[in-house]
Amino acid sequence: MEIEYKKMINAEVIRADHVYKTYDLGQIQVEALKGVNFSMKKGELVSLMGPSGSGKSTLFNIIGTMDTPTKGAVFVNGIDLSTMTELEKTRFRSEQIGFIFQFYNLIPVLSALENVILPIAALKKPGKQQVEAGFRALDMVGLKDRANHRPDELSGGEQQRVCIARSLINSPAIILADEPTGNLDQETGKTILALFKKLNEDNHQSFLIITHDPAVAAQTSRTLYIEDGVIIQDSKIDVSSIDASAISIVDRAVTFIKAEDNVAGKISLPDLARKLSVEEDRVEQIVERILRRNLLTGHIEGDYLVMKKGGLERR
Ligand SMILES: Nc1ncnc2c1ncn2[C@@H]1O[C@H](COP(=O)(O)OP(=O)(O)OP(=O)(O)O)[C@@H](O)[C@H]1O
Ligand SMILES: [Mg+2]
Known part of the structure; x- marks a missing residue:
């Protein structure tokens, strides 16, 4: 049992092996990633920093199976993403990856609860179990009492928490958050980070968080710094x-x-x-x-x- 557990906590949730991405725009080629190498263990809370255009979102799109590398390999939970068919990727994406974006991406006509259970109830009338799971997820982000509110009836921080609940609904292997606090004031941003930390500590949820804010990076246990398509620093940067x-x-x-x-x-x-x-x-x-x-x-x-x-x- 203990060996199993150790194996589990030492398992890699992400491995990027010499990942290159070139966008071919006909006349010019944009080399967005130029040999990215890193790995992340299950249960880590990692931030990714780097100047605008350095390749952060490109890397996320590849890890999230929405794009493919030009060269190199990416493994999520030990699975080589290049071996998956499009159908397998779609399924993998909805079950294993949680996405959180700067601008929330909530469906305006749906309630908080409906938004949260969308990944598990798409196009179907949600069953009792799905509704219960939705309430549990909303409870984890402290918004159970806002279940019937539509996004425009929620504050920015609350909308982001609904997104977090939505990303949690499948207990994904990894949650990818692209500037989750970029649109929030500093105080609200702090509460979002505190929530990530709590979910990380209580449930060993793995997070990879893109941020431009050193105060956000300082809250994570490890920071990757990417510049010009290459990871130039990988460590616990003691920003303070x-x-x-x-x-x-x-x-x-x-x-x-x-x-x-x-x-x-x-x-x-x-x-x-x-x-x-x-x-x-x-x-x-x-x-x-x-x-x-x-x-x-x-x-x-x-x-x-x-x-x-x-x-x-x-x-
Ligand atoms: N679909 C695309 N087609 C062509 N070039 C692209 C495409 N997506 C990104 N790029 C280019 O690749 C490079 C990396 O872009 P990326 O979006 O990954 O940067 P980023 O680090 O996320 O920046 P930001 O902090 O501004 O979000 C940039 O030079 C960008 O212009
Ligand atoms: Mg970006």
Whole structure:
């Protein structure tokens, strides 16, 4: 029994093996993923951070079987996703993957309860067991008394909790949340994270959460950092010991550097300070620390932050 249990808790819920994804747009090819490697054990609560366009959602779509890699393999619960037929994928998606999005994706004409049981009652009149399961899921997110409310009768945080209940309904192997707090105020975001943590601790529910918010990442037990289609950092980043805003500052710096009108591929620290409304010497200190920790590859050249990573520097 104990061996079985150990085997279970050591099992991998996700393994990505040299995953590449190239979007072929005819004239140009976009290399969204360039060899992503990582694995995640059952029961882990992991965050995924990285600048806009670094490949986070692309990776999610592949793990969620909504897209396929150009090269490489992804395993969910030990199953090689490339071996599945479309029909098997559809079934796998509804039973093994829970999705949570920034903009909720609830059906406006359905009640909270109906939305929650949709994955198990599609197109059928829900049975007693399904309704009970729906109430249980709503109870887990503290919304049992809102079961008959429609989405427009709920606050943003409540709508997100309905989505969480919906994602829980099948006890999926993994819940993928793409910026679940991106549309919420900080306080409400915190309660959503607290809920993830509770579900993780009480039910060993595995989560992979995309976020731009270092405060959200700090709540998870491990953070993957993806840049330009490659995972460049995989660890428990003690965000609080760096600076609560440091990662998002660099994150935004990369966005400025990649901007269409930035021909030079670099940004001066005073400019960055101005754009971010942060004191100048503070920006330098933060950037330096982040570079030293290899969260990003680049260097400070005089007054400029220069990113070295392929594709970031424009010529
Ligand atoms: N369907 C698609 N066709 C072509 N290019 C795409 C497609 N989807 C994504 N891309 C490109 O792939 C790269 C990675 O995009 P992705 O959506 O994964 O980024 P992201 O990290 O989720 O960014 P954000 O934080 O802004 O959501 C980007 O350069 C994007 O323009
Ligand atoms: Mg995205």
